[in-house]
Amino acid sequence: MFQDSPIYDRLIAERGDVPALVRGEAERLRRELEVVMRPLRPSGARPMAHGNTWQRTAAMLPGPRPD
Template identity: 65%
Template sequence: MFTDTPIFSRLVAERGDVPAEVRGEADRIHRDLARVMPPGTGLTGAGQHAPGPMGPPPGR
């Protein structure tokens, strides 16, 4: 994506490859979650939707 741009190269040199570190952490978390919560298991039942971060929509 931006890996060939001078500004990206400079930022990587100064701060490290943050996008690669984030991808690695996300992959690790995904593997950990898959181990403790196999696909198909979830906290909500089939056809039900969990409320969003602000609670259920008005009128519910």
């Protein structure tokens, strides 16, 4: 973006490439959050096949149960 600007080059020389540092830090945080936000599974559990993550069951209504 400002690569042809002498002022930009001077700032990079004096302060470092701050936008590149910020991008790198943002990428590192994104990777960390990706790990932290994964759903927890019990140890030894295998992931379910795609599409089988939810199963509908018959609801039990309140009141006496039929025989």
